[in-house]
Amino acid sequence: MKPRHVRVALAVVAVLAGAVLVVGPGYETSQARMYSGAVWLASGRVGQATLVDGASAEVKAQVSVDRPSTALSVTQQGGGALVLNEKTGLLRRVDGPTEQVSPQVSVLPASDGLVVLPSPDAPRVIDVHSGVVAVVDPVTLAPRGEPERLAETIRPGSAVVDGEGRVWAIDDTTGEVVWLSEGKRRNRATTTKNGLLTITRGLPALVDPEHGTAQLLHTGTGGVSRSLRPDLRADDEVVVSGSADRSRLLIAVPSRGELISCTFDTGSCAAPVKVSAAGAELGSPVEVDDHAVVPDHSTGQATIVDLGTSRVVAQRRLFDRPAPFELIVRDGIVFFNDPESNKAGVLDLGGEVRTITKYTEDPATPELPQVPEAKRSDEVKKTGHEKSDPGLGLPGRTGKPDPTAQGPTASILVKPGNRGVVGDEFELTFVLQPATAASVRWSFGDGAGMTGSSVRHSWDEPGVFTVRATATFGAGERAEAETTVTVDPPDAPPAITSLGIRRPKPVIGEPVHFSADTTRDPDKWEWTVTRPGRPTPEVTAQTAEFDHAFTTAGRYVVALTVTKGSRTARATRQFTVGRGAVRAWGGDNFYHVLDVPPEAGSGVIAIDAASQHALALKANGRVIAWGDDDYGQLAVPPQALSGVTAISAMGLFSLALRADGSVIAWGDHSWGKTDVPKLAQHGVVAIAAGMDHGMALKSDGSVVAWGSNDQGQASVPEEALTGVVAIAAGHYTSLAWKADGSVLVWGRELPSSPAPMPGHIAGLRTIAMGFDVGLALRDGSLISWGYAKSHVYRLPDEVKSGVAAVDFSFQHAIVVKTDGTAFAWGLVDEDTSVVPHEYNRGVLAAMAGMNYNLVLLEEID
Structure with a gap:
């Protein structure tokens, strides 16, 4: 046959x-560009959402989203972010490409139990105290339909969304597993007193220490598809997370200071790995490249575990005091962040720590640390440069827009990018979707203005400038978009905005192409590719781009140092050769x-x-x-x-x-x-x-x-x-x-x-x-x-x-x-x-x- x-x-x-x-x-082809290798982090002390780039370990944007000293939580949404005021329950959206902020939206009544969960179709806002779930539009944040009651009260840390957008939780009163499917509440009787739910590879999973089980649940019936028996005790309190791309659970057990990993595909659980002292305040583990990173809030330390060998690779003190820091994985990069302080950073799987200062210590005068001795655009005293109306921001209509209104959305495209040097010419294009004939007026944040759908402009002094474009179309309707352009002084140090590896997972004998995107046109390039634990580099190069074919499979680190005059910048990236x-x-x-x-x-x-x-x-x-x-x-x-x-x-x-x-x-x-x-x-x-x-x-x-x-x-x-x-x-x-x-x-x-x-x-x-x-x-x-x-x-x-x-x-x-x-x-x-x-x-x-x-x-x- x-x-x-x-x-x-x-x-x-x-x-x-x-x-x-x-x-x-x-x-x-892989390019670790800023928006594909960057995350938005909460900076509650200054009321900001901070965009940090993983390749360069630098702050790329600071966006004011609320008053200083506000408890904020940030949820990633594509290249943007959803920012929740944990006290008032007001929700805002930061658009990734334009860095514009939407008006605040009240989705559910104010509560200290509100959480925002991303979903394939639309974000979910959940109040664990009242057990109510609301679906919001991913762009306007307008509620979709009426809120639905999932439970009388939801067990904290157990509300999750599966790969099809179904909300799952544990009813803290009855111990039942409950979920919403096609607008209907469904439930499955359980008696778990300390169990938690998580999502692994898009499917719900229940970890129940009382009964010593880890169960993969069927999305239709809530029944058990597969079951494992990790080394758990009935009185263990656990913190659980699941892999996004494999059927694996990570179970942190604070009372014992241990991590347990279970894989449904293989039908097995690994032996517990000691990651901290017994009684430690362990947070939610994250997984990247077959490694787990476990946060310890009681010490400010993170432990890296190789899940293939069940061994601790490294332990690093990220904070010099106890801190409620979070770990976020984005495009294979592990970020750490303390929402209550100005400290964040990047943690490599080999244990290297690169610290990022999100803002200066004075919350009243925040400035981007990567623009030394440069004025902010709102400090440039020139005629016609006024601060923007805080009611405006998200590309859309001016004034106080109706979130359900239909009409063109606006954005600004900047070439060659949103960062340059004094005297550089930028091309700025106003984009309406759908395309609509309009007259466009520009202001560049330095007192200058211009008209036209596509314009060119250069700045004669350094700063972070707000560019605003307003379009008039139809019967006098208007749409507005904003973006920021960072202009470095002529003697500013260079910056590495991306490291490119083509292909991202090469094999032995395959030529690998290394390249980088930088600012300031460096005078000197210094590349080294090393294999951890080896005394000499695999290869070095002094050109902007180079190729190399590897003869040995393993994990490698590429590092680039660029020099402009007496100023340098450095970036690293991990990769594997199969x-x-x-x-x-x-x-x-x-x-x-x-x-x-x-x-x-x-x-x-x-x-x-x-x-x-x-x-x-x-x-x-x-x-x-x-x-x-x-x-x-x-x-x-x-x-x-x-x-x-x-x-x-x-x-x-x-x-x-x-x-x-x-x-x-x-x-x-x-x-x-x-x-x-x-x-x-x-x-x-x-x-x-x-x-x-x-x-x-x-x-x-x-x-x-x-x-x-x-x-x-x-x-x-x-x-x-x-x-x-x-x-x-x-x-x-x-x-x-x-x-x-x-x-x-x-x-x-x-x-x-x-x-x-x-x-x-x-x-x-x-x-x-x-x-x-x-x-x-x-x-x-x-x-x-x-x-x-x-x-x-x-x-x-x-x-x-x-x-x-x-x-x-x-x-x-x-x-x-x-x-x-x-x-x-x-x-x-x-x-x-x-x-x-x-x-x-x-x-x-x-x-x-x-x-x-x-x-x-x-x-x-």
């Missing part, structure tokens, strides 16, 4: 050139597909699984093939022994894409599927192999197909000759995904009942298709269509969130999760569908063959 499956290759088609976008965890090893399992190995050759044991960057053979692509561009050779599947052509950038295999033949844009084919010659047409011998950016036909996507957005056409799969429709950004090939089917999100299908289509294939899939990342079922990956979850009785059509809970990639064979499918694990399901034997424990960590890619699977593993030393 031949496998019937399909894979998508994505490509970015630019105006002048095309490039293949390799899809899979660890293989996207082994890039191929592993296989399942089936009876009749075709020897499980006999992975030694040369595929390291340095592999891509894999694919066909019917009776498998492929691997090495970092040096060489293709390796193994398995059955009855049709020449293993006769890799000389042109595919170097310079290859992508591979695709199905049935009994293979395709390879070379860096020069040409396609190579070999294996079974029937149907002419190895006869690559001239149009596919240049300018190709992506390939896809079907059962008996091939496809190529060209840099001009056109699709080429060849081989078998018995179902019309090689007859490319006119709509697929322009604007295509991705292609896929199935058994008798071809697909093309266009830039507008529409999906074109030709050849044999799947059954349309009960669920037809969507004609438009927003946020599409990958499509995988079998003979009678299709799967699409979008926003971390899978959707299915086609024949409802198929075992693959029925999606298990494990693939409804946190999915990074998917592949589909004849009878089963396999996904790679964002936590680096794999999960398989379908109508196959247990040896194929169950991922072996030793292969289920650090997974970079996974492919489904006919009754077997391949995975590409990091295997970090």
Whole structure:
């Protein structure tokens, strides 16, 4: 039996050139830019929300959100923040790109039990005292519908939101687990007296010390999906948290000063790890890169634990006194913050501490510490420079806007960025969404003004300037937006705003590109890449960018020091280099597909699984093939022994894409599927192999197909000759995904009942298709269509969130999760569908063959 499956290759088609976008965890281009590696922190003493950048360990913005000496809590929302006044219950939103602040909104009556929880669709505001839950609009903060009562009173620390937006909690009066689903309150009887809820990989989990259990709950019934027995005692008070990208719990036990980690995927709990003295005031642990960081509020100390080995890596004193500090993980960076003081910082997993001063000690005169001897824009005494009305701020209409009003929203785009030096020219563009004709008037915070939708301006003295633009459109309607521009003095020190590593998870032998974004055009660059515990650097460089191929897998730290005149700046970033090893399992190995050759044991960057053979692509561009050779599947052509950038295999033949844009084919010659047409011998950016036909996507957005056409799969429709950004090939089917999100299908289509294939899939990342079922990956979850009785059509809970990639064979499918694990399901034997424990960590890619699977593993030393 031949496998019937399909894979998508994505490509970015630019105006002048095309490039293949390799899809899979660890293989996207990574730039640790300010808004992707930064967090908003609470600074209650000065009534501010402070934006701090993790790469440079610097303050990037200080935004006044309330009166000084106010108890504030900050919840991250995308690149922005939701700020709650814990006394009054008033909520505000700080917009990330513009740093503008919305008017205050009262969502629930004032209470000291209010908490704000982010959710995939809209934030939830919860009062644990009254047990009431309100849903608010993520932009206007206007309540959506009426508040709902979840419980008489909610156990503090137990209210959570799952990956589908359902609110879960423990009723502190009855001990019941309660949740809201589709507007209805549901409950499950329990008798837990000291249990707590958390969310792990989008699913609710209950840790119940009284009964010594940790349970993963079913989102529909509240019943127990999986249960573990951590080393807990009935009287233990616990603090729990869950992994965002894997089914793991972190349980801090303050009475014993211990940390316990439990993983539902492996069905085990690790032995307790001592992280502090018994009776310590432990806070909520956080997880990053297979490490846990546990805060101790009673000492101001944090303990870093390697979860793979259950060993303490480092203990660092972050504060010289007891402090109620918080830990926040953002883009793999651990931030610490004391909301009640001016101290925050970044904690590396190796134990390095970089302290950040959020504001000066005088709360009445806060200023950005990274702008020495520079005036704030509101201290520049010039005509026409007035402070803004505190009722304005969030891009939108002027005055006191109705939060439910509909109309264009406004923002300001600043190029090349919001920071420069005296004399630099900035280009500022006013953006209305949706686009609306308007007249725009600007003020730049220095007394100057201008009109026009796009203007240029430079400042002649240093400061942090508020730029305001007001648009008039329609029948006198107005919209306003603000942003800030930081202008450094001519002798200001340089700053490193980002460190770039491409790719973020390289493997042995793969060239890694290092780059940085800086200010002030440095005179000197000094790079070092080191491996912790080694006396000498792996590599050094003195250029703005450089490349290096690593020979050893492991964890590394890149450090950059830049110099301008006599001033310097330094930034560091951690990254890993994987082994890039191929592993296989399942089936009876009749075709020897499980006999992975030694040369595929390291340095592999891509894999694919066909019917009776498998492929691997090495970092040096060489293709390796193994398995059955009855049709020449293993006769890799000389042109595919170097310079290859992508591979695709199905049935009994293979395709390879070379860096020069040409396609190579070999294996079974029937149907002419190895006869690559001239149009596919240049300018190709992506390939896809079907059962008996091939496809190529060209840099001009056109699709080429060849081989078998018995179902019309090689007859490319006119709509697929322009604007295509991705292609896929199935058994008798071809697909093309266009830039507008529409999906074109030709050849044999799947059954349309009960669920037809969507004609438009927003946020599409990958499509995988079998003979009678299709799967699409979008926003971390899978959707299915086609024949409802198929075992693959029925999606298990494990693939409804946190999915990074998917592949589909004849009878089963396999996904790679964002936590680096794999999960398989379908109508196959247990040896194929169950991922072996030793292969289920650090997974970079996974492919489904006919009754077997391949995975590409990091295997970090």
